[in-house]
Amino acid sequence: MDLAEFRTNIPATSEATYLNTGSSSPSSVDVVESMQAFLEHHGYESPTAEGMYQPVYEAFEETRQDVADFLNARPGEIALTQSTGDGVSRIANAIQWDSGDTVVRTDLEHPTAVVPWKSLEREHDLNVEVLETDAGHIDLDRLKDAVAGARLVCVSSISRKYGRQLPISDITDIAHDSGAEVLVDAVQSVGQVPVDVTDWEADYVAAASHKWLVGPWGAGFLYVSDDVLPELRPRHVSYRGVDRESPTLDLHPDARCLEIGTTSAAPYVGLSTALDRLTSVGVATIERRIESLTTLLKNELPEAVLMSPSSFESGLIALDDDTPARTVERLATHDIQVKPISDPDGIRLSLHGFNIKPEIERFISVYREIQ
DSSP, X not given: OXXXXXXXXXXXXXXXXXXXXXXXOOOOHHHHHHHHHHHHIIIIIGGGTTOSHHHHHHHHHHHHHHHHHHHTOOGGGEEEESSHHHHHHHHHTTSOOOTTOEEEEETTOOGGGTHHHHHHHHHHOOEEEEEOOBTTBOOHHHHHHHHTTOSEEEEESBOTTTOOBOOHHHHHHHXXXXXXXXXXXXXXXXXTBOOOHHHHOOSEEEEESSSTTOOOTTOEEEEEOTTTGGXXXXXXXXXXXXXXXXTTOOBOSSGGXXXXXXXXXXXXXXXXXXXXXXXXXXXXXXXXXXXXXXXXXHHHSOGGGBOSOSSOSOSEEEEEOSSHHHHHHHHHTTTEEOEEETTTTEEEEEOOTTOOHHHHHHHHHHHHHHO
16 A cells, blocks of 8 residues: 555545644544444344354454554563553553652653552552653653652653654663663554564553554553563453453463453454554655655744754644644634644644645645734
8 A cells, every 4th residue: 555545545634634643543444444344243243153252352362463563562462452541541550569659750741641640649659750851852861860769660752742752762771770660652653653662672662543553542552561561460350351261260461461341342453454554554654754744844934933853753743832722723714633732832733644745835825824
């Protein structure tokens, strides 16, 4: 599949200039049809054929394998979740905390990587240290000081506001040297830049389907390193997390121990289809398209409004704006979809591989007009 076919298969691209994938991507026909086909088979045919459970569990295992292949991991290191935040929360509630443990996070994190630690501050008397960054840039010397004696470091692979890639391998090395584990929110990376969890060497990596993978809502995934898995004690346990053949219902010995309850397999079928589409195009091909579009955009805009790095790091581009909500509304009247951000105030564009040069040129023209 080439980029033109990749774009054509996404109906929203013919309706508007969609530059908001960092929030949520539009759906492709292939993804929606694969989920619909599964739901129809599961609801209409499987009750009197193979039964209701077999196709669901087959879908789970196929998706687990597909996610593992995409991240260069093993299937046993992958837990299927509902979202990035769900994955973060499952780890937060599976680590064996001691009173006084320290969690270090940056000031870049999405609320899904903030809320669990606030709750655990009260429940387990945790210390939560917030490492301040400079427009998404992390000072590794300050990180070394912050993680000394810490239990866990929580960090995003790409800043959701500035689009800056963080040096995850370096962060992991620093944290591990101090005896801390590392949890990475990778939802802004998977699908737009290559992600290899073996290169990062992080202990946990959480992400989801509905952003750069151009997949459905409700399908997340969590990588858990074999090195830390034996120490986890999930507090939320259900039948999908245990070996039902075991007389004592022992937890699965791999990442499946973090999975819970009955849930629809349709979103995971959609995720598998999305991963197949991305793999067919090639993440490197998508990254090159994103780089060319972001370069065009940055070259045409005044340097003073650019809050993101001037060189290419990702498809997320933040522009300074005193009235971001108003600007977003005005762009929407021209069928251009972007996102307002705050602290600092601005608008954020998300440029994916399905976007094309005329869309960026149109944004630039309309943006200049309304400014």
